[in-house]
Amino acid sequence: MPKIEGNEIRVGNVIEHKGRVWRVLKTEHVKPGKGGAYMQLELRDLFDGNKTNDRVRSAETLERVRLEQLPYQFLFADGDEYTFMDQDTFEQMTVTRDVIGDSAAFLTEGMQVEIEFYGETPLEVRLPETVTLTVTYAEPVVKGQTASASYKSADLENGVRVSVPPHIEEGQKVVVKTADGSYVEKVKE
Structure with a gap:
């Protein structure tokens, strides 16, 4: 080293x-x-x-210390264990939720991630910076609420609750940061 x-x-x-x-x-x-x-x-x-x-x-x-970052594809989750496939060798490996952290909620089947290794030990799973998800429930807008810069709660298809602007409605797609689950923008259709 x-x-x-x-x-x-x-x-x-x-x-x-x-x-x-x-x-x-x-x-x-x-x-x-x-x-x-x-x-x-x-x-x-x-x-x-x-x-x-x-x-x-x-x-x-x-x-x-030099760490190695390798591309992997997310395959599936089984409880608190997440299975990924090496993009070059097609070998599969399982990582526990504590290595991924709270961003595990944003993993979707087929998602490309980067796994950081120290030797053979996975230390961190890096998801893409943002993901696009569908709003499954959005609180109704309170009259006069749109006059100020306010936000309302909304549930996403992965079960995560986020704060969104009042104009976001159920069924719309939004972009969310995987690091903290914060709203970025509405997807233009």
Whole structure:
């Protein structure tokens, strides 16, 4: 694995530190009046999700970890287990819901995703940034509600409830962000 000095660490880097593999969430270069400069890091453990803050001296050397991202196709879900197929070898693999997170609700059959691996271990499943879904239920508009920038609740075909503008009605298609389930736009027909 390539080495990286403490002062070269950037947000998004994956490093091996104290026997664990971490993703760097925040960095701050600190130069105190006394003593040597150091990097204050906010780190998230890639295996158990725990966060920690740590200091690394600028001259300290760490291992920079390379993760592999591979294209997969989502096949089906069985409870909290999700099956994907490698696009090159056609081999299937199963990933648990805790690796995918809340965005698992937006997986649809045949969806192309990217799975990030550390060795043979899947760490993260990245869905497309947005998905298009049909509104199955939309609350009625309250008279005068359209005068201000307000939103109403709507249920999507995957069972997720989102906030949409008052003009969205049942049966219409909307674009939603997979990261947080927020409304992006109405699909023009």
